[in-house]
Amino acid sequence: MQLTFNGHAYDVLPGESVLDAMARHGVGIPASCRAGSCQACIVRSVIGDPGPEARRGLKPTWRAAGYFLACLARPSSDLTVALAGEQASTRARLVSAQPIGPGVLRVRLRPERPMEYQPGQHVAVTREGGIARVYSIVSLPDESARTGIELHVRVYPGGAMSGWLASAPAGSPLTLGAPAGECFYLPGSAAGPLLLAGTGTGIAPLVAIARAALAHRHPGPVALIHGASAPDGLYLGTGCPAVLADQAARTAQRQRPTDGHPLSWRTCLRSDGGDIADVVTAELAGLACDPGTVRAYLCGGARSVARMRRALFLAGLSLADIYADRFVPAGC
């Protein structure tokens, strides 16, 4: 068997794991338990299939992205692999940055070549001076191809990136990293309810995931919850965003009348005494289903995400069915 990595080809002995083969050839990759538990040796298959055993314990979205564990992979055919963290950069130009709501910009970027990604993933954006920030992609791939990649950017006072975006001229050059993240819709996966909850600009990737789910005619209820500490934070408004309602209507038109699956949209304000973890738990209860069938996507501030995750776990969701994307401000 042949293993290709970084442009070099290495032989793999029969029954040898990818990790052992690389070590034998003096190629070091992060590894620890060497038994499939710690996931330190996670790598990505670019060409070839490492086999299902190599993906043991990995979430379905990671598997779909080609990730596998080098210590468990004993390939029976040639493989080309890349490190999980390897980023291919794409140059892009700023198209526009306009306020979409209080303190949030709708930013459009045009990459020099089309980028493949799953709605809900995020991308590192680097501007001149080496300032880099990570943002979730809001637009669906066909929209990105037409009008550029859309991001929702919270403006921080003195923000090195957000402040620059607010006033940079159209055409300003940027670099984009490879889209990454485990929060995206998996077509063809189990038909249970989807629960998507986010705070602040965390709602942006969730709207993209919900739209992708509806476009794939997800056969189950789709429930979204947007939380904020104050009314300004509900920058998409208190009612269901048009882009989402339109997608739901298009989906409903293509379905048989008996297929109707509700889309629900709720908001939660801490200034009104609301707690998004409580709203999420109540929404789950309202679905009146086996919690083990629910998949949840959580995006936003780390503390809120952690509390929602814990609340959903206690209510009966498996941790493996909770996809979380924690937004951590860069300290500007």
Add this chain to the structure above:
Amino acid sequence: MTQEVSLYERLGGSLAIRSVTEAFYRKVLADGLLAPYFDDMDMDRQVAKQASFLTMVLGGPAEYTGRELRAAHAKMTDLDDKHFDAVLGHLAATLREFGAGHADVSAVAAVAASVRDDVLNR
């Protein structure tokens, strides 16, 4: 006659341990006596540790030693028998939910009891 196949294997081995661990951890987190000890902890790390503990008491490939349990609980100086008994109770209840019979639950309780002094740092 001794049991040839461990309860670990009869429950489904490493694949099933995930569900058993989550069910056990849910009970522990819902217990007001025990929950405060888990407040600051990363849930994934905790579930991984619980899975190792369960693997050990269920007779699976031993990944956890008494010494590690001692070190893990060393800073919790106010732990006493009532905490340990509460955890044992949740363990037994979880196993019964997954269909373990009386003899199995007793056998597991005996293994768990053997690490009481390690956990309570006695």
